Amino acid sequence: MNIQSKTVTEILVLLVVVLSGTTILTLSVATTNLTIPVIISGAALVVAMIAAVSIMGPSVTGAPWVPTSRKLVTKVLEMAKLKPNELLYDLGSGDGRIVITAARDFGVRTVGIEIDPFRALYSRLKISQLHLKDKARIVRGSFYKIDLRNADVVILYLEQQTNNRLRSKLERELTKPDCRVVSVIFEFEGWQVINQDAEELIHVYKLPSDTKTV
Ligand SMILES: C[S@@+](CC[C@H](N)C(=O)[O-])C[C@H]1O[C@@H](n2cnc3c(N)ncnc32)[C@H](O)[C@@H]1O
Missing domain, CATH: 1.10.287 (Helix Hairpins)
Structure with a gap:
């Protein structure tokens, strides 16, 4: 469907x-x-x-709905160093603010995955209203079940135990060269950090890592 x-x-x-x-x-x-x-x-x-x-x-x-502030959305996307035509996923996209801003202001293609049908519906209507349907879309479902192999950038603002649960899936599926994972607040211990804002707690990781970690 x-x-x-x-x-x-x-x-x-x-x-x-x-x-x-x-x-x-x-x-x-x-x-x-x-x-x-x-x-x-x-x-x-x-x-x-x-x-x-x-x-x-x-x-x-996975995590309750706590939206990233508007100011932080731009900061998170700037720190991801997006390139034209890259494909960005937001795992748990809430009201769609990250996928919408990335598609509208950074020109990348975006997919939001959201389990809550009301927020998925709201963000789809917003995408439609802003004429962004060729760049941004929302998948209503669980991020544990969605194949992420075509992603260049994955954004998460979830919980520590959810990051831990997603860790092996991300390591297995994010194999494109120069993949980045941007996690707000919660970390992926042992992954290669390529950018970080210690005050706002934004962590940017490179996958696959350039160096082997144990
Ligand atoms: C902390 S909010 C972040 C929202 C958005 N990414 C932002 O930064 O504004 C987490 C979101 O993840 C969604 N969520 C929780 N578990 C999920 C799952 N298993 N699959 C997809 N979405 C999920 C929640 O409904 C919520 O909207």
Whole structure:
């Protein structure tokens, strides 16, 4: 299934959920003596459950949504030393700010991988609105399952245990010459560091490493 049809599917699923909810509520009101406060509480519970899944799910699978500040986005991308036509991945792309800025201001091709369907949908709409569809796209899914072998640059702002879990995948798949991994805050111990901002905690690594590490 391509990205466009995935987006359409997600919009349809959302519509079905909203329409079913509305229908159930209307039928409940028509057939029972539900009071307004009970209906409002029910609706609030449904909204809270959707929000909880959206917030808690990614924390379990990799990292919660904490966006990189706008100022740091530019800094991270400058430190990656992007070249024209390179392909950049953002693992856990959130609202798409890194893939959008990289495609719009640095002219590279970008892919964001995001597990949260709402943020994936939001960033796809933003990419569409900014006419960046030929340069930037969002894959809705888990970064553990996406093949990264065509990446030149991989950006991560996740958690230390998620970096540790991704380590062997990145070592196995990032084999193009001059691949860079930029990790915000969290590190990859033992990898070759080629650029670093000790204050903002941005680490740029080269893979495959020029030197063998033990
Ligand atoms: C700390 S936020 C970083 C967002 C964005 N990269 C930025 O810098 O603004 C981490 C993101 O990773 C997403 N995430 C967590 N686990 C994931 C997984 N297994 N696959 C894809 N995305 C995931 C979360 O939903 C969240 O949006």
